[in-house]
Amino acid sequence: MQNSLFPDSGPGAPPVVEAAVPDPALRSLAGVLPAQLRFGTSSWNYPGWAGLVWKRGYPDALLSRHGLPAYAQHPLFCTVGLDRSFYRPLSAAQFAAYAAQVPADFRFVVKAPNRVTDALLRDESGRGRQPNPDFLAAGPAVRDFVEPALAGLGDKLGALVFQISPLPPAWLARIPELVGRLHAMLAAIPALRGAAPDGVVAVEVRDPQWLVPAFTQALRDGGATYCMGLHAKMPRITEQLPILRALWPGPLVCRWNLNPLHGAFGYEQARRQYAPYDRLQDPDPDTRAALARVIAGTVGAGQNAFVTLSNKSEGSAPLSVRALAEAVRDQLR
Structure with missing residues (x-):
């Protein structure tokens, strides 16, 4: 039945998502x-894009697994946000599998894992339980994010985005300390340009209290930019x-x-x-x-x-x- 719905698939082959x-x-x-x-776009697994990106309607799960090649055929889409990495670190092999599905001039915008960008460790409901010891920590940032993304995506790496989650209200008074922690993390990130000529590290925040001169200086010193x-x-x-x-x-x-x-x-x-x-x-x-x-x-x-x-x-x-x-x-x- 599945192959009858996807006529371009051979026996045992994954289903093909056709581009609009x-x-x-x-x-x-x-x-x-x-x-x-x-x-x-920030992701690609939306059945409602039928006629805009996909030739017809496809289930969400199918698009998530097999929709990226069709997405990359859209004339205006030369990048995509990989938000999946925010919830769980991806391996170099997983990043490489994404890179293999897109043209040579395509670049990925990848979110850092929340284990290094969220001040709190959270339960399944999203409620903060306790301070996160790996928040803006250089070791986990490099080991669990930068190195596998660089190894897997290579020259298809566009931006590595550290999207710092909203801080607990009591932490907003600690911005100078947190900027110092960010400064140290950025300084530890290896240069991207050798393997990824277009690669850039970017920091996005969700609290305007971060937007102080010391924050900008930390970005400049770390060779990063502002997202x-x-x-x-x-x-x-x-x-x-x-x-x-x-x-x-x-x-x-x-x-x-x-x-x-x-x-x-x-x-x-x-x-x-x-x-x-x-x-x-x-x-x-x-x-x-x-x-x-x-x-x-x-x-x-x-x-x-x-x-x-x-x-x-x-x-x-x-x-x-x-x-x-x-x-x-x-x-x-």
């Missing part, structure tokens, strides 16, 4: 964007730009995660409201226009840009990518 036939206008749009610009996180927990783009200016020249790493309409704790609300993610429900033209200017300025100066968008940003990540790509094209004219 792209609109010729998408190919034309992709053709005028700079090679340094890589758009993508601009567009999330309701953080200030809007214009208030985050001073950090990028202080680190200029350098690449842009941006993750557009959540529409501010839903508030700082509205992720689950957006997930439910926007499903099945097949249309733009809450367009955010102001954020899109501001981000397009930042992207155009970055790639116009010859720097790389890795930009991933979530379904929770406007309702449908593929359609958000298209709208943002059009805005960047117009900025570059």
Whole structure:
């Protein structure tokens, strides 16, 4: 029965997920964007993208396991967020299996495990139980994340993102101490450029209290950049730009995660409201226009840009990518 549903699969072969036939206008749009610009989404296992990314509807589990090659055929998708690594470290072999499924010019944006980016150890419900001894610790960061990602992805590595989870309220007064811990961790990370010429380490935060000069200095000293996180927990783009200016020249790493309409704790609300993610429900033209200017300025100066968008940003990540790509094209004219 399974093979009858997937006619391109031979006996014993894994099922094939077929890519949607792209609109010729998408190919034309992709053709005028700079090679340094890589758009993508924060994951790829969404059945509701039928007709946008997939030729037809496929189950979530099938897309998760076998959808990446079809995803990478989308004209505008030259990167993707690997969020799976946030929940459990991946091995070099697992990273290599992902790399084998995409074209040579594709780059991955990979999240560090929460065992090094969350201040607390949590139970199955997500409730913090006790302080995490590996929070921003150099050894686990290098051993369990940087080294296997570099070994497995090689030159398909784009950005290694340390997304620091929201701090417990009592910890917000300890920012100077935590910046020192971050500084030491970044200093221990080996250079990426030999094996991954486009590779960059980026740090994203979910508390605006991190955005102090010492934080920027830690990034600069560690050869890292700031991951601009567009999330309701953080200030809007214009208030985050001073950090990028202080680190200029350098690449842009941006993750557009959540529409501010839903508030700082509205992720689950957006997930439910926007499903099945097949249309733009809450367009955010102001954020899109501001981000397009930042992207155009970055790639116009010859720097790389890795930009991933979530379904929770406007309702449908593929359609958000298209709208943002059009805005960047117009900025570059």
